[in-house]
Amino acid sequence: MSDILSQHEIDELLNALDRGEYSLHEIKTAADERRIRPHDFRRPTKFSKEHLKALRSIYEHYARLLTNFFTAYLRTLTQVDVVEVESLAYTDFVSSLSGPVTLSIVNFSPLEGSIILELSTDIAFALIDRLLGGKGMASEKERDFTEIEIAIVERIIVQMLNIIREPWKDVMPVKPVLERIETSAQFAQLYSPNEIVALITFNVKISNVEGMMNICVPYITVEPIISKLSTRYWFSSADKPTDSRTKEIITSGVEKTKLTLTVILGKTSITIGDLVELQVGDVLPLNTDVNSELDIMVGNLRKFQGKPGVRKNRVAVKIVTIIGKEDE
Known part of the structure; x- marks a missing residue:
């Protein structure tokens, strides 16, 4: 919508002033209010839009690797996607935590x-259930994690780290190490309430279970390399091959994946x-020759033929x- 008034609108405004419906003071005050935006000095915005774009690029790359x-x-089929990357105060992140949680420091x-x-918790329980031989289901009721379950989650987190x-190597080669896992938000008081953090939110779908994952990155942690958080690095490295360690992890998992092989005896x-009239003992002639x-x-692909x-x-x-x- 244009901010320029038409001649008709100007005439209407002048007539309203003549009738005393508006005063010049009221118009000036309204214009000033539109130009003034509140700023909370206790919560300065330290992450620029460019920084957040770079973090989104990094963690979208991570989401793809994590999906594989x-x-x-x-x-089992899994999908991980970045939903949002935002800057907020640490207290806002902590306030959003409730009930049993899995916080990896x-x-x-x-x-x-x-x-x-x-x-x-839904995703954590789905991971635990799947690794224990289940279908990857969430817990039916809210409960705390057992020590064994925490140990299983810890093993998964180490792989994720x-x-x-x-995705971080072109900005800064990092060596993340899991210090501990907390299951209560009260033990997450690591930074001052007003410390600015970047919060990367993921949507994770494991089989039929869907839930969220968050990564909280404090500004003071990345401040020494903040100038490197630019999308320029991403475009120059997005097509680089995955490192050997990541390939090894993915290949090892793929090699152990079980597939269903089906032999088609024939069709008719x-x-x-x-x-509806079929009974036990009825014979159905198939389109397959005895010696063929x-x-x-x-799966759904024809890969072999056999006797x-x-x-x-x-x-x-x-x-x-x-x-x-070409023959499939």
């Missing part, structure tokens, strides 16, 4: 101070009328053909 790692490590060496990684090195078509090779599916048989008193199939991409 969780999918391989947990052997992380030494961000060689930088001074610690960052905080917070996992929502190894991965965080990769019948009417709905015949389907059977398709072997990996059926028996081995050690179990039905088996012998792979005789490997199907290339």
Whole structure:
């Protein structure tokens, strides 16, 4: 909308002044109020928009790596996305914590101070359940974590911290070390209430469970390298290959991922009328010849062909053909 008044609007304003509906003092006061914005000197904005953009780039890279790692490590579909990157006072972050929490206090060496990684309880319990052989379900009721559960979470956090090195390496090669895990917000008083922090919020989806993850980065921790927090570094390094350690972690998890192989004996078509009349003992002729090779599916992809048989008193199939991409 334009801030320039039309001639008609100017005429209306002058007429209103003549009628005494407005005074010049009121108009001047309203204009001054629009120009003045309140500033809280107790909470100075130390992170610029450029700094927050750089942090978003770093942690979007981290989210992609974390998605790959969780999918391989947990052997289930996982998605991690950055939702928001904002600057706020440390007290606002602490005030948002309630109930049982998982706060990982992380030494961000060689930088001074610690960052905080917070996992929502739903995601933490889903991780624990999955690693203990479950489907990755959240706890049905709010409860505290057991010592064994904290030990499992600790093992996962250590892996997550190894991965965080990769997106930070072009700004500052960091060696994050987990100092401890707290499950109560009252033990999170690491900084003064008015200390400015950058809060990176992620949405994490593990199987059917969805929850949040936060990383709290105090300004005083990154202050020595704040000039390096520029999106220019990101565009020059976004296409660089993942380091060998991260590749090793992801590859190790992928190699252990279980896949479902299905052997297709054959197919046929019948009417709905015949389907509802099927009984035990009925024979369905298939479109497969007795001596033909059977398709072997990996998920929804046709990857092999084989011959059926028996081995050690179990039905088996012998792979005789490997199907290339052009034949899938």
